[in-house]
Amino acid sequence: xxxxxxxxxxxxxxxxxxxxxxxxxxxxxxxxxxxxxxxxxxxxxxxxxxxxxxxxxxxxxxxxxxxxxxxxxxxxxxxxxxxxxxxxxxxxxxxxxxxxxxxxxxxxxxxxxxxxxxxxxxxxxxxxxxxxxxxxxxxxxxxxxxxxxxxxxxxxxxxxxxxxxxxxxxxxxxxxxxxxxxxxxxxxxxxxxxxxxxxxxxxxxxxxxxxxxxxxxxxxxxxxxxxxxxxxxxxxxxxxxxxxxxxxxxxxxxxxxxxxxxxxxxxxxxxxxxxxxxxxxxxxxxxxxxxxxxxxxxxxxxxxxxxxxxxxxxxxxxxxxxxxxxxxxxxxxxxxxxxxxxxxxxxxxxxxxxxxxxxxxxxxxxxxxxxxxxxxxxxxxxxxxxxxxxxxxxxxxxx
Amino acid sequence: xxxxxxxxxxxxxxxxxxxxxxxxxxxxxxxxxxxxxxxxxxxxxxxxxxxxxxxxxxxxxxxxxxxxxxxxxxxxxxxxxxxxxxxxxxxxxxxxxxxxxxxxxxxxxxxxxxxxxxxxxxxxxxxxxxxxxxxxxxxxxxxxxxxxxxxxxxxxxxxxxxxxxxxxxxxxxxxxxxxxxxxxxxxxxxxxxxxxxxxxxxxxxxxxxxxxxxxxxxxxxxxxxxxxxxxxxxxxxxxxxxxxxxxxxxxxx
Numbered sequence: 001x002x003x004x005x006x007x008x009x010x011x012x013x014x015x016x017x018x019x020x021x022x023x024x025x026x027x028x029x030x031x032x033x034x035x036x037x038x039x040x041x042x043x044x045x046x047x048x049x050x051x052x053x054x055x056x057x058x059x060x061x062x063x064x065x066x067x068x069x070x071x072x073x074x075x076x077x078x079x080x081x082x083x084x085x086x087x088x089x090x091x092x093x094x095x096x097x098x099x100x101x102x103x104x105x106x107x108x109x110x111x112x113x114x115x116x117x118x119x120x121x122x123x124x125x126x127x128x129x130x131x132x133x134x135x136x137x138x139x140x141x142x143x144x145x146x147x148x149x150x151x152x153x154x155x156x157x158x159x160x161x162x163x164x165x166x167x168x169x170x171x172x173x174x175x176x177x178x179x180x181x182x183x184x185x186x187x188x189x190x191x192x193x194x195x196x197x198x199x200x201x202x203x204x205x206x207x208x209x210x211x212x213x214x215x216x217x218x219x220x221x222x223x224x225x226x227x228x229x230x231x232x233x234x235x236x237x238x239x240x241x242x243x244x245x246x247x248x249x250x251x252x253x254x255x256x257x258x259x260x261x262x263x264x265x266x267x268x269x270x271x272x273x274x275x276x277x278x279x280x281x282x283x284x285x286x287x288x289x290x291x292x293x294x295x296x297x298x299x300x301x302x303x304x305x306x307x308x309x310x311x312x313x314x315x316x317x318x319x320x321x322x323x324x325x326x327x328x329x330x331x332x333x334x335x336x337x338x339x340x341x342x343x344x345x346x347x348x349x350x351x352x353x354x355x356x357x358x359x360x361x362x363x364x365x366x367x368x369x370x371x372x373x374x375x376x377x378x379x380x381x382x383x384x385x386x387x388x389x390x391x392x393x394x395x396x397x398x399x
Numbered sequence: 400x401x402x403x404x405x406x407x408x409x410x411x412x413x414x415x416x417x418x419x420x421x422x423x424x425x426x427x428x429x430x431x432x433x434x435x436x437x438x439x440x441x442x443x444x445x446x447x448x449x450x451x452x453x454x455x456x457x458x459x460x461x462x463x464x465x466x467x468x469x470x471x472x473x474x475x476x477x478x479x480x481x482x483x484x485x486x487x488x489x490x491x492x493x494x495x496x497x498x499x500x501x502x503x504x505x506x507x508x509x510x511x512x513x514x515x516x517x518x519x520x521x522x523x524x525x526x527x528x529x530x531x532x533x534x535x536x537x538x539x540x541x542x543x544x545x546x547x548x549x550x551x552x553x554x555x556x557x558x559x560x561x562x563x564x565x566x567x568x569x570x571x572x573x574x575x576x577x578x579x580x581x582x583x584x585x586x587x588x589x590x591x592x593x594x595x596x597x598x599x600x601x602x603x604x605x606x607x608x609x610x611x612x613x614x615x616x617x618x619x620x621x622x623x624x625x626x627x628x629x630x631x632x633x634x635x636x637x638x639x640x641x642x643x644x645x646x647x648x649x650x651x652x
């Protein structure tokens with residue numbers, strides 16, 4: 001085995017570990033640990049896609065969490081407001097599609113259902129159980145959320161074409177904050193701070209390999225998020241190896257020089273925005289269905305800071321390092337929640353863990369700007385380069 | 400045959416008139432020196448030729464295709480390549496990756512193996528093949544200049560603009576750059592060489608363009624340009640005519 005194959009083998013081992021983990025682990029806190037893993041995978045998608053955007057392409061966008069929110073809210077609104085019914089309600093806005101009516105529920109904000117009912121609830125009470133309505137499929141909501149994330153990514157990508165460095169960061173930060181504020185303000189449609197409830201990923205349960213899982217079982221969402229992460233990492237790996245990866249890195253290094261060498265910098269700048277924002281939106285949509293609710297608080301700047309910190313600590317210029325960093329940090333942050341006593345003084349780790357996290361981030365930035373995992377990967381993949389260079393030079397000099 | 404036709408180029412930055420109706424033509428594999436004092440408009444002219452900035456008026460045609468309104472990547476694909484005054488290698492990419500960028504951007508249907516083979520041949524010619532897997536940031540300033548020249552060989556443009564290729568370069572590497580210019584020019588490419596090193600300019604170039612505060616004040620063979628009173632007044636200096644060839648040091652000041 002060659003030394004530079006070590007990272008690939010480690011990657012395969014990690015995938016195998018996470019694929020087997022839910023079957024091996026059996027402690028009493030099984031659901032809790034599975035929940036942390038699912039959340040870790042969610043952040044890993046955000047951190048790795050942000051790594052492609054910021055680390056590879058040099059587009060330091062702080063709007064990634066906003067795109068996550070676009071995906072989550074798209075599927076939330078889709079599943080909250082649209083239903084299929086075999087009968088017309090005659091009070092909702094509805095369209096006949098084939099033999100079914102597409103019902104558009106009227107928005108009522110956070111008004112208590114005892115005071116004001118939406119049109120569908122009114123219809124249901126009139127029908128008194130004689131008509132069965134069908135909610136929209138969750139998978140379709142996730143796909144729509146992903147597409148909507150891409151559309152927003154395209155628009156923002158086009159808007160920031162001329163912006164670089166701090167201006168790009170501020171613009172995208174502004175986008176995320178405006179989005180959050182809009183969602184908070186549009187109470188009638190988005191229910192504001194109350195958030196929108198979503199059907200669970202597997203709302204009616206699912207049977208896998210002859211075993212029936214309920215909507216609250218952790219194993220199906222674990223694998224759903226895990227496969228989404230693998231899909232995203234697979235796409236990112238393919239992109240990084242292709243000319244796309246080469247061109248976006250050239251874009252990061254020197255946009256003008258890349259253009260002078262024939263690279264259509266506009267196309268690749270927009271493309272990298274669209275692809276990575278679609279990943280963020282897909283992760284957001286799936287996570288929203290897993291948690292069962294989405295609120296504007298999920299779009300806070302603090303969330304974006306967490307994603308950035310995860311990517312930086314892992315290694316922002318390598319999407320695998322960023323993903324591993326996200327999973328490790330999510331686990332560490334959760335494990336650090338356990339408070340303890342020192343001489344009668346209780347150390348509240350729910351707060352101190354964030355201090356420790358902040359210190360780790362600062363130390364990483366100060367002493368290991370490539371993160372903590374990327375140098376390891378580079379040790380195996382590029383450790384031989386210096387020796388080779390010296391040997392080639394010596395061979396050249398002697399010939 | 401390569402033809403570049405620059406006609407009536409004007410460029411203003413606010414109240415500053417940087418180029419004032421500059422016109423010239425290049426026919427075939429000429430080796431042209433573009434000289435002038437600092438602020439003469441050489442870099443602005445280069446930036447207009449490569450599409451980085453647009454002129455206020457005037458046109459640029461490359462092989463009968465108008466290129467002055469095209470974005471830089473289309474100008475590069477049309478056949479005009481350049482280096483930069485301050486080296487702009489892709490520092491956190493390997494030397495080989497630097498060479499892959501223009502080759503893949505052109506998309507001429509070559510396989511990666513073919514591109515790698517050509518890249519290695521280019522690096523060997525430039526005497527930096529032993530550095531192929533190093534990040535560009537590990538290279539010395541002179542080696543980075545060679546790398547930039549290597550990228551142009553991979554782009555293989557019809558017209559090459561070399562902006563200060565000799566600045567800060569060790570004499571041994573200068574020999575490599577001389578060989579590079581001979582190779583590119585010998586392959587039928589036109590070269591516009593911008594330099595303050597008059598020795599190199601007079602040794603290599605068979606035609607000189609002299610810019611002075613936006614005006615093209617001379618266009619001719621080096622011997623004629625050297626004797627041109629306007630050029631002596633604006634750039635070469637009064638002693639230049641007498642010292643005849645020992646101008647390098649003065650011209651740089």
